[in-house]
Amino acid sequence: MAAQKEDNALTQYLQLYDTEAAEISARSCPVLEKLRKPALKRLRTAALPHKGTPGYEKTDINAMFAPDYGVNTRRMAWDVDLAASFRCDVPNVSTLLAVVANDIFRPTATLENNLPQGVTVCSLDTAARKYPELVGRYLDSIAAEPRFRHTVATDLNNLLMQDGVFIHVAPGVRPERPIQIVNILNATVPLMAVRRVLVVVEDNAAADILLCDHTARPGTDYLINQVTEVYLGRGASANLYDIQEADAGTSRLAENYIYMPHEGASVAFHSFGLRCGNSRSNIQVVMTAPHCTTDLGGMVICTDEERTDIASRVTHAAPHCDSDQMFKYVVDDDARGAFEGAIVVEHGAHHTRAYQNNRNLLASEKARMHTRPQLEIYCDDVSCSHGAATGQLDARALFYMRSRGIPESQARTMLIQAFMMDVVDKISLDGLNSRMRHLVERRLSGESATCAGCNTENLNCK
Amino acid sequence: MTDIEDKDIENTPEKVPAAGPDAGTQPKTAAADDSEEVIREVTASDYKYGFVSDVETEVIPTGLSEDVVRLISKKKGEPEWMLDFRLKAYRYWTTLTPPQWAHLEIPEIDFQAISYYAAPVKKEGPKSLDEVDPQILDTFNRLGIPLEEQKALSGMAVDAVMDSVSVKTTHRRALAEKGIIFCPISEAIREYPELVKKYLGSVVSYRDNFYAALNSAVFSDGSFVYIPKGVRCPMELSTYFRINASGTGQFERTLIVADDESYVSYLEGCTAPTRDENQLHAAIVEIVVEEKAEVKYSTVQNWYAGDAQGRGGVYNFVTKRGLCRGNYSKLSWTQVETGSAITWKYPSCILKGDGSVGEFYSVAVTRNRQQADTGTKMIHLGRDTRSTIVSKGISAGHSQNSYRGLVRVAPDADGARNYTQCDSLLLGSDCGAHTFPYIDVMNDTAVVEHEATTSKISEDQLFYCNQRGIPTEEAVGLIVNGYAKEVMNKLPMEFAVEAQKLLSITLEGSIG
Numbered sequence: 001m002a003a004q005k006e007d008n009a010l011t012q013y014l015q016l017y018d019t020e021a022a023e024i025s026a027r028s029c030p031v032l033e034k035l036r037k038p039a040l041k042r043l044r045t046a047a048l049p050h051k052g053t054p055g056y057e058k059t060d061i062n063a064m065f066a067p068d069y070g071v072n073t074r075r076m077a078w079d080v081d082l083a084a085s086f087r088c089d090v091p092n093v094s095t096l097l098a099v100v101a102n103d104i105f106r107p108t109a110t111l112e113n114n115l116p117q118g119v120t121v122c123s124l125d126t127a128a129r130k131y132p133e134l135v136g137r138y139l140d141s142i143a144a145e146p147r148f149r150h151t152v153a154t155d156l157n158n159l160l161m162q163d164g165v166f167i168h169v170a171p172g173v174r175p176e177r178p179i180q181i182v183n184i185l186n187a188t189v190p191l192m193a194v195r196r197v198l199v200v201v202e203d204n205a206a207a208d209i210l211l212c213d214h215t216a217r218p219g220t221d222y223l224i225n226q227v228t229e230v231y232l233g234r235g236a237s238a239n240l241y242d243i244q245e246a247d248a249g250t251s252r253l254a255e256n257y258i259y260m261p262h263e264g265a266s267v268a269f270h271s272f273g274l275r276c277g278n279s280r281s282n283i284q285v286v287m288t289a290p291h292c293t294t295d296l297g298g299m300v301i302c303t304d305e306e307r308t309d310i311a312s313r314v315t316h317a318a319p320h321c322d323s324d325q326m327f328k329y330v331v332d333d334d335a336r337g338a339f340e341g342a343i344v345v346e347h348g349a350h351h352t353r354a355y356q357n358n359r360n361l362l363a364s365e366k367a368r369m370h371t372r373p374q375l376e377i378y379c380d381d382v383s384c385s386h387g388a389a390t391g392q393l394d395a396r397a398l399f400y401m402r403s404r405g406i407p408e409s410q411a412r413t414m415l416i417q418a419f420m421m422d423v424v425d426k427i428s429l430d431g432l433n434s435r436m437r438h439l440v441e442r443r444l445s446g447e448s449a450t451c452a453g454c455n456t457e458n459l460n461c462k
Numbered sequence: 463m464t465d466i467e468d469k470d471i472e473n474t475p476e477k478v479p480a481a482g483p484d485a486g487t488q489p490k491t492a493a494a495d496d497s498e499e500v501i502r503e504v505t506a507s508d509y510k511y512g513f514v515s516d517v518e519t520e521v522i523p524t525g526l527s528e529d530v531v532r533l534i535s536k537k538k539g540e541p542e543w544m545l546d547f548r549l550k551a552y553r554y555w556t557t558l559t560p561p562q563w564a565h566l567e568i569p570e571i572d573f574q575a576i577s578y579y580a581a582p583v584k585k586e587g588p589k590s591l592d593e594v595d596p597q598i599l600d601t602f603n604r605l606g607i608p609l610e611e612q613k614a615l616s617g618m619a620v621d622a623v624m625d626s627v628s629v630k631t632t633h634r635r636a637l638a639e640k641g642i643i644f645c646p647i648s649e650a651i652r653e654y655p656e657l658v659k660k661y662l663g664s665v666v667s668y669r670d671n672f673y674a675a676l677n678s679a680v681f682s683d684g685s686f687v688y689i690p691k692g693v694r695c696p697m698e699l700s701t702y703f704r705i706n707a708s709g710t711g712q713f714e715r716t717l718i719v720a721d722d723e724s725y726v727s728y729l730e731g732c733t734a735p736t737r738d739e740n741q742l743h744a745a746i747v748e749i750v751v752e753e754k755a756e757v758k759y760s761t762v763q764n765w766y767a768g769d770a771q772g773r774g775g776v777y778n779f780v781t782k783r784g785l786c787r788g789n790y791s792k793l794s795w796t797q798v799e800t801g802s803a804i805t806w807k808y809p810s811c812i813l814k815g816d817g818s819v820g821e822f823y824s825v826a827v828t829r830n831r832q833q834a835d836t837g838t839k840m841i842h843l844g845r846d847t848r849s850t851i852v853s854k855g856i857s858a859g860h861s862q863n864s865y866r867g868l869v870r871v872a873p874d875a876d877g878a879r880n881y882t883q884c885d886s887l888l889l890g891s892d893c894g895a896h897t898f899p900y901i902d903v904m905n906d907t908a909v910v911e912h913e914a915t916t917s918k919i920s921e922d923q924l925f926y927c928n929q930r931g932i933p934t935e936e937a938v939g940l941i942v943n944g945y946a947k948e949v950m951n952k953l954p955m956e957f958a959v960e961a962q963k964l965l966s967i968t969l970e971g972s973i974g
Contacts, residue, residue: 347892350891360903362903362905362906362908363906364906365873365906366873368902368903368904369901369902369903370901370902371900371903372898372899372900372901373897373899373914374896374899375895375897375914375916377886377888377894377895377896377916378893378894379891380888380890380891380893382888382916383915384916384917385914385915385916386897386914387911387913387914388899388901388910388911388912389909389911390909390910391910391911392909
């Protein structure tokens with residue numbers, strides 16, 4: 001491969017590591033530190049995906065990483081305006097809230113006081129020091145499972161990551177309140193936030209987790225390199241909601257690895273792309289034990305010059321597993337949307353039921369949508385399907401509404417909202433459900449649809 | 463430039479040979495209740511058409527170089543511009559490497575170990591059917607398409623290609639009356655250089671891909687069809703291709719031009735003899751459809767697929783593409799793919815004219831160790847263009863069957879419409895069925911839909927049939943037939959019989 005090409009964006013980060021290695025090492029605990037050497041070795045001969053790389057036709061990761069971003073290797077902190085983060089608290093749902101400022105974990109007062117027995121939500125760095133055995137067992141070993149595609153960006157994360165979030169739910173514990181992690185970007189110079197999220201839900205435990213991305217100081221360019229690893233025990237279940245509500249200057253590469261090696265686990269992962277300049281999410285799910293279920297959802301609203309690219313890959317490696325995927329895009333203005341979703345059914349994974357659906361609306365002349373659903377089936381006793389459609393609003397429906405006196409723009413908004421609703425309806429948290437409806441409405445009506453913007457009506461300070 | 467005299471074989475028109483299926487060889491096996499058993503039997507059947515006919519062939523030494531390209535061109539008595547075309551393609555080919563992106567495991571091919579030209583040795587051109595080498599006639603007889611019988615059958619002209627040189631062309635006079643040209647492409651290069659020059663390489667450029675470049679450099683022969691303005695071709699045009707001489711690749715080149723408001727239905731069918739050595743087949747089919755014209759291109763492909771262990775078999779790397787150049791033109795591809803060890807084939811439509819229509823109907827059956835990566839491309843460039851894709855994959859044994867298709871709607875293709883449906887049926891637990899559609903939409907008034915399903919034969923359907931006294935084996939046949947029917951119905955009548963037969967032979971064990 002074109003590993004050592006001059007335009008390899010990795011070079012600058014490797015150089016950065018070479019000069020800062022001692023600093024990073026001095027601040028890291030052994031659990032994190034032991035990831036770096038093997039990652040570095042692989043990165044020396046690797047290159048980030050570019051447009052010619054299969055699966056990355058519409059998103060050039062190399063170009064995304066090419067600008068000169070700073071990395072906060074020396075862990076310089078800034079004061080988080082916690083009030084600002086509270087503003088995006090979900091109404092009617094009291095959450096266990098934590099804030100990640102760029103890539104530094106900040107607990108809130110409510111979090112520490114309210115954590116139920118058996119639930120750990122803390123800084124990854126702290127966790128790695130306090131529970132080295134536990135963190136060491138899962139960190140990067142989930143992503144390294146051979147059925148996952150361990151990406152170059154994950155190695156880069158291994159190399160530079162110094163903190164993130166650690167969520168652990170002990171066996172049988174099912175906290176009532178959802179855990180909310182608000183990621184806030186705030187810097188005066190272009191910054192790459194290198195974050196790691198590790199979620200371990202033990203046997204028969206359950207967790208609802210909200211991950212929100214915000215840009216507190218627009219105008220600066222940010223790059224998020226986030227790796228999320230999720231491990232589910234026997235009979236465990238997790239609902240993850242990934243809400244991107246950043247700024248046009250923000251680029252985001254999110255790698256999600258969800259691993260279900262024990263029977264009866266279930267996961268729901270819903271991604272809401274409300275605003276992000278340039279975003280690529282890889283969602284990989286591997287089910288290696290029977291009777292697991294996966295539910296992936298995605299809702300993307302892309303306007304202006306935004307680029308949103310989601311790639312999902314659900315691997316059925318055991319019999320009697322179910323998976324369902326539903327991704328919906330609204331692409332407007334000069335925006336580009338891309339979706340690539342794969343269902344892989346391995347040999348012997350009988351009685352698999354796997355479905356995937358991708359629906360896209362093109363709302364302007366210059367909007368573009370690229371879709372590539374895939375089925376790779378190596379087993380006969382399965383029921384798999386995928387569907388993809390790209391089109392525009394039903395002209396008759398629009399006419400019907402206009403003939404009843406609804407202005408065209410409002411009718412369009414209503415129809416697009418209706419289009420989005422089946423993804424929003426998948427949200428099982430009531431408060432979040434209505435909040436998402438509200439956000440979608442504001443986003444579509446062209447108002448400044450930031451989470452912060454909607455606090456005036458629905459503010460719910462605890 | 464055309465220094466060659468018109469001495470080529472003027473084939474006397476013969477009465478209408480048809481793609482007659484060798485009826486009456488319907489296999490019948492003992493009833494087996496267990497569908498597993500059926501599937502095993504299906505997978506175990508040997509290749510029916512495997513034999514080597516002992517026709518004298520003239521083979522040039524193996525290897526490819528500029529000299530070989532010149533030699534091929536010289537042997538075929540081609541004009542200078544054709545040689546230039548070949549050399550350009552050859553030089554470009556040397557800069558390329560074989561494509562790797564398909565879901566296929568292709569053993570490395572030594573392109574220098576292949577002989578690029580093989581022509582049956584002929585004395586004088588046969589003046590009638592009687593003069594055709596009896597061995598060749600026998601070959602066709604064993605294929606189940608006896609020319610004698612074909613004559614009696616419906617109105618079809620067969621341009622039978624054996625190895626590389628067209629041996630027999632029938633029915634040309636009747637076609638000539640209407641101004642239709644249907645002849646070997648080598649002849650067309652000499653007789654209609656202007657037409658060939660105008661269209662050759664206009665749809666599939668030699669720069670298109672590795673195998674297209676190779677074909678452009680060394681293509682031996684193929685068919686040329688020209689339908690003049692306003693003419694509706696009165697019969698189905700048909701060509702049988704066979705690979706015959708051992709170790710020779712076959713590089714056909716087909717060019718079909720349908721001028722304004724014309725219509726033609728073209729049939730292509732292949733069978734090839736059993737062989738241990740892998741044989742390379744890299745053909746190009748180019749179709750140009752002018753305003754309000756319609757071309758229907760049907761293929762039944764049953765090349766030797768290798769034995770149960772995956773030894774031998776034909777590599778079928780084909781570039782097929784049609785250009786709907788005129789407004790309201792229509793191109794329809796129908797294919798039934800049952801043979802070949804490896805298939806790499808994507809018959810495509812470029813819908814350039816406003817209101818033009820592209821269709822692709824495919825049944826692909828793989829078994830044993832066969833691999834197929836096939837599908838289509840629909841490129842919507844004009845306004846109000848429409849395309850339909852129906853692909854049915856059936857995999858058995860240890861085979862891998864992939865659908866790969868692209869639907870692209872260009873920014874100016876207002877009102878473009880596509881519907882894609884690809885279904886896969888799995889027979890047996892060791893096979894694979896894959897779907898890789900690419901959908902690129904750059905116009906907000908376009909509607910593109912894709913649906914794909916994968917499943918095995920429904921237990922409920924089998925049970926229903928069993929319950930009504932239909933043995934499992936027959937039931938599987940019924941269900942598979944029903945499954946493929948949507949595509950089979952698109953084949954011309956005469957061909958449909960043969961296609962169904964091929965399907966039944968492929969899924970031997972009375973399926974079908």
